[in-house]
Amino acid sequence: MTGRGSPSRFLAAVLHNGVGRYVRQLQRLQLLFSPTAADARGARQFVEEEALDFARRHPDVVLYVSPCTGLAPRLLAEYLNGTVREELIASKTSEEIMQLATKLAGQSGLDIIRIRKPFHTDNPSVQGQWHPLTNKPSVLNVRGPCLQPQ
Amino acid sequence: MQHKRHCLSPLGLPGIQPVVLELLALRAASARWGEKTEEVTARKEEKELEAGKIIDQEKSEPSLICPPPRRRNYLPPEDVQSCLESHVQEIFGPSPPGNWLQTPLNENRLKYRLLAQLAAELGHAVPNSQLHLMRIAEDVLNFYRTPVKDVSKFDELCAAELPPNLKIVWQQ
Numbered sequence: 001m002t003g004r005g006s007p008s009r010f011l012a013a014v015l016h017n018g019v020g021r022y023v024r025q026l027q028r029l030q031l032l033f034s035p036t037a038a039d040a041r042g043a044r045q046f047v048e049e050e051a052l053d054f055a056r057r058h059p060d061v062v063l064y065v066s067p068c069t070g071l072a073p074r075l076l077a078e079y080l081n082g083t084v085r086e087e088l089i090a091s092k093t094s095e096e097i098m099q100l101a102t103k104l105a106g107q108s109g110l111d112i113i114r115i116r117k118p119f120h121t122d123n124p125s126v127q128g129q130w131h132p133l134t135n136k137p138s139v140l141n142v143r144g145p146c147l148q149p150q
Numbered sequence: 151m152q153h154k155r156h157c158l159s160p161l162g163l164p165g166i167q168p169v170v171l172e173l174l175a176l177r178a179a180s181a182r183w184g185e186k187t188e189e190v191t192a193r194k195e196e197k198e199l200e201a202g203k204i205i206d207q208e209k210s211e212p213s214l215i216c217p218p219p220r221r222r223n224y225l226p227p228e229d230v231q232s233c234l235e236s237h238v239q240e241i242f243g244p245s246p247p248g249n250w251l252q253t254p255l256n257e258n259r260l261k262y263r264l265l266a267q268l269a270a271e272l273g274h275a276v277p278n279s280q281l282h283l284m285r286i287a288e289d290v291l292n293f294y295r296t297p298v299k300d301v302s303k304f305d306e307l308c309a310a311e312l313p314p315n316l317k318i319v320w321q322q
Contacts (some may be wrong), residue, residue, distance in 0.1 A: 047307070048307065052316065055312075055316035058315075059314075059315055062315045062316075063316045063317070064317050066318075066319040067304070067320065
């Protein structure tokens with residue numbers, strides 16, 4: 001399948017984040033898990049051991065821990081631009097969940113689709129884009145390109 | 151069908167009475183075995199339930215108030231070592247100084263006396279599963295030095311000081 005079939009976007013930072021100060025784009029992380037299910041063991045270990053560290057290291061992210069019986073364990077990440085990303089954490093270890101949470105905390109809420117160019121700039125040219133009449137005598141503008149007169 | 155009473159349910163569902171599970175299993179089995187067996191065994195179940203209720207009523211007549219549940223909390227007092235030493239000296243006789251920790255607990259009667267006295271005094275007994283681990287007096291000392299708390303980890307976490315961006319939504 002070519003790139004035309006799937007959506008794509010240009011590389012961009014949300015509102016030029018990072019040019020001035022950096023604002024973390026992750027607003028809140030909700031950890032939904034069951035207090036008794038077997039596949040939520042990693043989630044429970046994460047809450048007991050590492051959730052406090054995570055919360056201290058990322059003071060601008062709100063972490064909601066909600067034990068609820070009878071559902072698959074998942075991590076819901078909500079970003080400042082409204083995107084909600086849901087990740088299943090069934091049968092994952094505590095370290096893997098920590099890595100996943102750190103990854104989500106570093107992302108912006110932009111869509112994860114093909115990026116057309118790995119670079120982007122607002123000022124592509126400082127002195128002006130070259131064209132064939134740059135650095136040529138300006139009389140060419142008047143009489144046009146022609147052979148040397150005899 | 152009788153042997154089912156004493157073994158765990160195959161589903162291992164917590165919080166459901168074993169009698170209810172039996173009835174569910176019976177209803178499932180009735181589809182295979184026909185109506186008659188269900189009725190007969192259901193009648194037997196009802197009779198046994200009534201008998202159980204009568205026995206319970208007879209037992210509970212002397213005291214109608216339910217006693218408070220036993221707390222499993224244990225905080226080791228500071229003089230655990232001296233207390234244990236005095237008990238060991240009393241039961242096993244005088245031992246070489248500085249080496250009372252290594253007194254072996256081979257004699258079962260003396261071991262029982264020691265552990266029973268310690269349990270009565272400190273209010274914390276060695277569980278059956280760890281009796282075989284108590285070989286010398288040092289093991290007993292280490293056991294009685296470890297504190298035990300019966301708070302679940304979540305309750306402990308809720309009670310502890312949380313940073314302002316960590317919220318635990320605990321629906322209980």
